Each structure stands twice: as structure tokens, then as C-alpha cells.
Amino acid sequence: MGYWFAWFVSNLLPLITAVVFFGGLAYRVVRMWRSPRAAVSLVVPPRRRSLRSALGEIVTEVVTFRRVFKGSRALWVVSWLFHLSIFVFVMGHFRLFIDFSWLWNLLRLTPEQVDTLALIGGGASGTVFMLGLVALLIRRLRNPARSLSVPSDYLLLLLLLGIAVTGNYMRFVMHIDLELYRAFFSNLFRLRFGVPVQNTVFVWHFLLVQLFLIYVPFSKLVHVIGGVLTLKWTLR
């Protein structure tokens, strides 16, 4: 892998990613926000609900995936753990940007304990994420989901699988010196071009993550935002 490739992925591409991701997402959010509800009420079954109870139901739905549970227990286990793992490792990645020393002090954790915690949380979520992707991919390859799938659905899963594999490789096989990465990201966030991290796996991981982020606003992943809106339409 060439130096300039790594340089591009580490310095220039992030700018493009940020513009496309945030710009695209803002565009989608505004468009959806402005989307008028259907003229005739879509509430099923029709009943009066307070805003509070509707919001309560949306939160319950988002946290527990109740409707998925109702439809398929097996899919519920997979998709709930899958989405939980995303939440966990996204949180974990914040350690790459800053050290939450105040938090560790508050919790009275030694750096070694924090690392162990990260190993467990990161390792478990990374593994669950990867296995979840494989399960979702297999599900998509079989009917009825197969008949509903278009190439971009598979592409998205494969992209995420690439991210999972490179991420897990770094977590389980390589030794990662956090300081190096904190320095790199701190540079990046200050919009200073710098020397890319000398880690091919990381560069690939970072590249795939960015391709993913660039694709998000145009993909089915807008279900994360729009789903709340459509859900609300059927509740109140």
C-alpha cells in the first residue's frame, strides 16, 4: 500500500466524508422533517393518545424492538444484539479521541482495569457485530428477505463486514497504542494534515468506515431517522 494512499485516506478523504455525511444527513433530516403527514390519519387502531404516551411508545420501540419481537423471536435476538453492539463499540471508539480520565477517576478504575473493560466491551461488541452481520447476510440470502433485497442491501452488509473484520483484527490480533491514534485524530480534528498512522489494517478500516459514512445519507440507513417519524404517524 502506497504512502500517498494512506495519506489520502487519513487527511483528505475525512474532509470529503465530513462534508458529505453531515451535509447529506442534514438534507435528509430537513426533507423528512418537512414531509407532511398523510391527509387521512394512519393511526392503527385509531385511538386518542397523548403526546407523552406516543413518545413513550416510540422510545420503548427504539430501545426494545418490540415489533420485531412480535414478528420473529430469532430475528429479534440477532437484530437487538446487533444494534446494541453498534451502540457499545461506537461509544468505545470515543476513547480514540480523548481519554476520559475524569470518568475513570470517578469510577475508581486503574488504567489496566479500563483496558480490560475495553477489551471485554470492544471484543464482545465487535464479535457480536460481526456474527450479527453474517446472520443478517444469510437471512437476506434466503426468502422471503431475498426477494426484497437489491444489490445495495448486500453491499451495505459487506461493507460493514469489512469494517468489522478489520476492526476485530486490530482488537484481537494487533497491539494498538492508543496515544498514537489520539495524536492522529487530534491533528485531524484541528484540520492539520499529518503523517498517516503506520498501520495498514487501520488505514483500510478507516477507509471503509468513511465509505460507509459517505453512503449513509443515500442509503436505507436513513431508517434510523425516518423510522421514528413513520412510527409516530401510526401512533398519534
Added chain:
Amino acid sequence: MTNEVDTDTRELVELLKDRVTGSIETSLDVCAHCGLCADSCHLYAGTGDVEQIPSARSQQLEKVHKRYFTRLGRIAPWLVGAEDLDEEVLDRLQRMAYQCTLCRRCALYCPFGIDNASMVSAVRSLLADMGRVPEPLQEHTDNAYEKGNTLAISDEQFLDRVEWFEEELQDAVDDDEATIPLDKEGARVLFVPTPIQIMRFPSVIISAAKILYAAGENWTMSTKRFDATNFGLFSGEEEKRDEMSQRLVDEMERLGAEVLLLSECGHSYWSMKYAAETWLGKPFPFEVKNIVEVISEYISEGRIKLDSSVNKKLVTYHDPCNLSRKGGLLDEPRACLEAACEEFVEMTPSGAEAWCCGGGGGVIAIPEYDGVRLEAGKPKADQMRESGAEMVATACDNCKLQLIDLAEHYGVDVSVVGVTDLVADALILDEEEE
């Protein structure tokens, strides 16, 4: 790429553009192709045909919309599955849209609550714009639009039938003075039946008359409007749909009634109660009620008394989608049956999550779809059998016709009956001294 599109298609594409906007567009964007809706749909559960998955219907609309109106769909149609709006796709859209019963069960199972029925309705309207409504359905709709009712019953025929209904009523209540009031101005309640009840299920009207008589209701029927149904809703022709609901509004106004009482019919209740005010853009100065709703009021107010020992057979209730899931009438029909029958048993699932029988949305009027319709009724047939009931009560013509067909097709030993009939049979009429 769009330049290659010929003029005919371009017109279609323009129509498509107007149909896919607002909440429809958002819903199409949100659908993650997860397929959880598949098992919630009686059509897929009954046929196993992937074309019958709720999301497949919406996606077919999404695919053609993407092809012409999104960048990705124009640049890389293969990536997002964009498809040209050609003859084959139009045929598929027609099957998908008019075989779906618009029951909205899938909306309860979608993690995002996506209402696929909205998309199907949009497709129906699109096809109607192109003159592609299945012929028999178009015929019924045109009859209703031009002749005032779906079966083109003439005024004389109607009066003739009502005369007979009145005789039956007088016999049943043993009162020669009992009448079926016609065009009575100032009546509190205007009762509107359906053409199929006038011709094929007359007992519904006679039973309703009996109950209204027993309750001492100030009611009337109209000689002008005796069709509660709205086939414009089924065909997708919005102009006709609006006109059909406007007619009932006008008749309410003419007679000065306070309650529009709709007979055993699902979609007319949903239309008039939940949609027509929006379609017509004005609030109604009257209430819209279904017959089971009014009967349950009479029972709880003590206006009618019932003897449940008359109906000894084990009864279950089939929830018409338009009354239960879409109409919110969940307790009312059950209150009627509990009061009118000795033994009542539920099917599982029931209420808002009940299986659609597969006969709604206009599909029963299209003989070409009979095969699919019967297959799609399998979940309901299984439910009826498993309930162990000897009788299935319901409150909708389309459901009734379908349940009768299903019982025969699947060899389920049940009789199909209207809630109104069971209540009328259980009426106690000799307590005048009270």
C-alpha cells in the same frame, strides 16, 4: 437516460411523480427491506408468493420511482434495483395493488410502522389515472357512480324489497303498525344498508329494523341513497370516491338526521368516520356510527333486552379490518355477542391484530382473483377451525361473502352470520308492561 423514454411512458412518469410525494416518499425511503411484514400478511402467508409481501408492493412503486426521480436510480439502476415502468411492471402493479385488501395488518408488524396500504392506494390511484382498474371492479364503481348503487338496483326494485322487509318486520315483532320509515325528515337516525344486503343478505336489514323498532328509535331509510359502500375508494378513482361520500352527506342534510347509521359493512364505516371529512375538506355536522356500535349502546343503556339462551351455538367473532384495526370498534361487537349468545370464544389473534379474511378492498368483486383470494384466506380458515366455534359472526358483507367461501373451500364446519342477526334473534319483545 431519461431522453430515451418515449412519450407514452413520459406521461405515466409524470403521473407517478405526483403520486410519490410527502409521507409516501418518506415511507419508501425508510423501508429497510427487512421483510418482517411478510409473515403478517394473509396474502403471503396463504400463497407463499414473494410478490405478495407488503413491502414488495411498496418496493415495486419505489423501484419505478427511483428509476426516474433519484440520481442513484438514474446513474446505477442495477445498484438500487430501479426498474422501467413498462407493460410487465404495470401488470404486476395491478395484481399487487388490487389483490391487497388494504387491511393494514402489516403496519402493526413493521418496526417503523410503515403503512403499506398508503402505497397500495397510491398505486391504485395511479392505475386508475391510466384506466387500468380491473374491469369488474370498474363496472361496480361505474354502476355506483352513474346509477347510485353498485348493483344498479332500480327505485322500483328497492321499494319492492323494502315492502317485503316491512312485512317480515311486522311478522317478527308481531305488530302490524311496525314500519320501515322512508325519507322521514327529522328522524334522528338515517340507516343506510348496502346493495348486497338488499339483494342477498336481506336478514341484516330486517334484523336492524327489528332492533331499531325494539329500541324505539326515531329512524329512517332513504329512497335516494341506499348504498353505503364506496367503490371509488376501491378502484382508486378519487373523484368518484369523494362524490360517493358527498352523496351520503347531502342526504343527511336533506333529512336533517343526527346520526349516519351504517349497516354491517367495514369500509363504509372507515370511509365516512375517518376519511371522508378529509377528502371533502369539511367537518360533518352529524355523527357516523356502525350498527354494532349502536346496538351495544342500546344494550348498555337498557333500551333493548336480550335472551342469550336463544343462541346456544358456540360463536366466534371475525374482526373486519375496517371496523377493528382501522375503525377501533373492538369492544362493541363483542359486547353485542356476549349479550346475545350463550357461549363466545375468541380466535387467536383477534381484535386489532386479527387476520384479514382476504375478501376486502374490492378483491371479492374481481373473479379473476378468486384463486388467490381463496388461498389468501387460509390463515383465517385455520383460525376458524381452531376456534372450535360452530358459528362465525361478523359485521361486513365482504367478510361474510369471503368467510362463506372459505368455509366451503377449506371444509370448515361453521355457519357465517351477522352480529345484527344474532342480536335480533335474541330480542325480548314482550316486556311492554315495564
